[in-house]
Structures are given as structure tokens and as C-alpha cells.
Amino acid sequence: MTLNIGHIKYANCTPIFSALLDSPACSKYSFVGGVPSVLNALLRSGEIDVCPSSSIEYGKSPGKYLLLPELSISSVGPVKSVLLFSRLPMEQLDGARIGLTTDSDTSVNLLKIILRKQFGFLNDMERTGLPLAEALRDFSALLLIGDAALRESMKFHGLHVYDLGELWWRFTGLPFVFALWLVTEKTALGKPNEVAALWRELVQAKERAYGTYARIASRCAERSWMSEEDLADYWRIISYELTPEHLKGVDTFFGYASELGIIAERPQIRLFSPNLSE
Structure with missing residues (x-):
């Protein structure tokens, strides 16, 4: 059963998607490109299943999604973009x-x-x-x-x-999580084994990417306007993790968003559990 995956074609997503697309497993997936605001809407409507989606999308509709563990696009200080x-x-x-x-x-x-x-x-x-x-x-x-x-x-x-x-x-004093890897609850419940397999492949892709920034930079489209060295340096300042400190940053962001009326209330963080799918 194919999963439809949102693909943000920004330089900050290039390492993980490059590593994922290098894997034979990626032939099982359908990729849909777009900017964050467009992919948020597609995820919300159920037209895609999984996406590195704007954190505020979860805050606005927490009942629709689960977070994939150990994955984000974050900064711990400057982000440059x-x-x-x-x-x-x-x-x-x-x-x-x-x-x-x-x-x-x-x-x-x-x-x-x-x-x-x-x-x-x-x-x-x-x-x-x-x-x-x-x-x-x-x-x-x-x-x-x-x-x-x-x-x-x-x-x-x-x-x-x-x-x-x-x-x-x-x-x-906290990381800021710009994007969370979100899976729709419908997909998580209907295709738990497929989502768990994708999660494992994404975590592996993240780990492979960490050690191969120079190689990824040497062949990516962004090298037409940014030097390979600058691309690798940019990726090194981005955090692709989702640690307890990152989640504290997410919760703090949602708290302020709730105070300003951007979201209705501070949501509970719900993580997809790959082990429950086995």
C-alpha cells in the first residue's frame, strides 16, 4: 500500500530526502512536492499521508495527526533560512x-x-x-x-x-522546531505497519545524511546558487532530531500561540508508536 509523502523542496530538507530517495525502499512511496503552506493544506485534507509539516499545523489540528518520533527540522540557535x-x-x-x-x-x-x-x-x-x-x-x-x-x-x-x-x-533557551514529521491519524490507524516502516527508513536516512553532507552537496540542485561548502555548513547547524528539549520547545511555542489566540488551546503532544504496529 503506497504512502503519499509531502516533499518540501527547500535546501533544509535536501539531506534527508536525498538519503531516502537513494534507498530502494523509496520506490514504495509517492512524493508530492510543494511549499510548506501548500503541503499543510494537502495533509489537512488527507490528500497526502505524511509530511515534514509546519509545527503550527499540529497546534491548530492536533486531533488529526501524530508526530513521528526522533525527526524534525529545527534550530538550536541560528537557522540561517x-x-x-x-x-x-x-x-x-x-x-x-x-x-x-x-x-x-x-x-x-x-x-x-x-x-x-x-x-x-x-x-x-x-x-x-x-x-x-x-x-x-x-x-x-x-x-x-x-x-x-x-x-x-x-x-x-x-x-x-x-x-x-x-x-x-x-x-x-530552547530549540525551535520549524517542522514536525506529521502522519494523519487516519493513516496511522489504517496503515500502521507501513508508517512504522517509513519511520525506520526516515531515521536511517537521517543518520546516513549526517555523514554524507559533502557528497549530497556535490550533486544537489542547490549547488547552482550556493557553494557546496556553504550548503554543508548550513546543514550542520540544522537539527533534524526530536529530543525532549525539542518537544519542550514545541510545547513552549504552542503555549505562546495559545496566549495570543493563534491556536485555540495548548495541545497535548501525541507521538506515533512504531512498536505498537508490530
């Missing part, structure tokens, strides 16, 4: 109008929490698909994520650039 580009220094952003990427849900809400809870700011925020230079004619700052953020960070703009992973770390 979730960046606020600003014409003004942070201390002058209170009340400013801020543009938000259309590609993300978690990072958008992380920015809202940081500005409100860490700095005490109130801001007018609006989604925009405008490129950076155009957006900053209308907004004081623009939040970009993923490859767009990486690409812009490599240019000289004369702008203030704030890394949201670093801001969260300074605020809480």
Missing part, C-alpha cells in the same frame, strides 16, 4: 508594518510571538508575495523563509537582518 529583513533596527519596529512570506505558517507565527512576547511590540502584518526590494517600498520589514531567505542573505542590501531561530534561542 528564517530571516527578517528590515529597513529599521529591531528597537524601532514597534508599530511598524511588516510583510510576511506566503510560503510559511510556523515562521509567520513565530515572528508574531517574538515581536509581541519578547519585545512587547504591536505590529500590522500582511502576507505578500513581492520580492524583497519591492516589498520594502511598502513595508518596514519582510519575513522570508527557506531558499528565498538563503538567497537574499547572500546579497549585500545594507539592511538589518534578524535570524528568528537565534531570537527564539535568546528568548527561551
